[in-house]
Amino acid sequence: MFRSHRMGEPEPPAPAGHVPVLLDRVLELLAPALTRPGAVLVDATLGLGGHSEALLRAHPELRLVGLDRDRQALRLAAQRLAPFAGRTHLVHAVYDQLPEVLDDLELTGIDGALFDLGVSSMQLDLVERGFSYAQDAPLDMRMDEQDPLTAEEIVNSYPVPRLARVLREFGEERFALRIAQAIGRRRAEHRLTSTAELAELVRQAIPAATRRTGGHPAKRTFQALRIEVNSELAAVQAAIPAALQALTVGGRIVVLAYHxxxxxxxxxxxxxxxxxxxPPDLPVALAAAGPQIRLLSRGSEPATEAEIAANPRAASVRLRAAERIREAA
Structure with a gap:
């Protein structure tokens, strides 16, 4: 049932500098659930496979189902995980398709689930994908390059009020309307196609006093566009409950979020x-109405200063983890 899934021609191996975020903590939290014979882990955001490789090494009987919407990431992960080919099944899918993937594999439950949300290090590092405001590239931002919607299409076709709403809701951008109006004026002159032009346009639209603090002025705009292009929040809203539902008793889930x-x-x-x-009017708790999961983290856990120093991309991470303690009623 489980097999390595290879796609297309071989590509260069994953960059040696790729460091999975909070790796030791992820291994620690998932370990009790993955030591069971025949344990199954879903890595719902496989990326370059760094977390999965470490988990497969740590648990010799573990079987992995790895999901990613990015075909290039899947090809690289397949190479990285080739030594474990007999224990892996890599699937091109968005994580909100988890129930369908499990049905296809005839899996009625899983022992572990891992989500490392947001944009991957590979996507940020590949300039041509257009995720970064630091270097000029086409306005793309698609995690799956075969999806139809691009950031270029959004900034050139969304009405200004809709564009402002995207920037405000998904980027939590205070100056969303000012930025959207500036984009509207510029695109009346010519079509916006460049990340560098957009980043500079955003910088100019934001008051000078604000530009001096809080990092790059375009950070929130680029985040909002990326989320809109890839429908990220809708996918998270569907995927986390689905993963919790799929956990067997004693199964564990770890989620790394970045905003x-x-x-x-x-x-x-x-x-x-x-x-x-x-119900509050009953004198004793009902077993069938008790908690289904136990929280393993106190609130959301940040990375340590040492981890951030070693891996700056861990600076914004927030980890949450839970264990299923009873079946749903």
């Missing part, structure tokens, strides 16, 4: 299953 919008969704999904649902 407050993702983390808020994860927090709500966990909270719904961690509460006792016994």
């Amino acid at each position: 407050s919008l993702e983390d808020r969704i994860v927090k709500r999904s966990f909270a719904e299953l961690a509460l006792d649902q016994t």
Whole structure:
């Protein structure tokens, strides 16, 4: 049932500098669930396979289902995980398709789930993908390069009020309307196609006093466009409950989120299953209404200063983890 999934021609191996975020903590939290004979882990955001490789090495009987929407990432991960080919099944899918993937594999439950949300290090490092405001590239930002919607299409076709709403809701950008209006004026002159031009346009639209603090002025705009292009929050809203539902008793889930919008969704999904649902007027708790999961992290855990120093991309991470303690009623 489990097999290595190779795609297309061989590519160069993953960059040697690729460092999985919070790797030791992820290994520690998932270990109790993955030592069971025949344990199955879903890495819902496989990326370059760094977390999965470490988990497969740590647990010689572990079987992996790895999902990613990025075909290039899947090809690189397949090479990295080739030594474990008999224990892996890599699937081109968005993580909200988890129930369908498990059905296809005839899996009724899983022992572990890992989500490393947001844009991957590979996607940021490949300039031509257009995720970064630091270097000029086409306005793309698609995690799956065969999807139809690009950042270029959004900035050139969305009405200004809709564009402002995207920047405000997905980027939490205070100056969303000013930026959207500036984009509207520029695209009336010519079509916007360049990340560098957009980044400079955003910088100019934001008040000078604000530009001096808080990092690059275009950071929030680029985040918002990336989320809109890839429907990221909708996918998270569907995927986290699906993964929790798929966990067997004793199974564990770990989620790494990189901004407050993702983390808020994860927090709500966990909270719904961690509460006792016994009606308040009953004198004793009902077993069938008790919590379905136990929270393994106190709130959201940040990376340590040492981890951030070794891996700057861990600076914004927030980790949440939980264990299923009973079946759903």
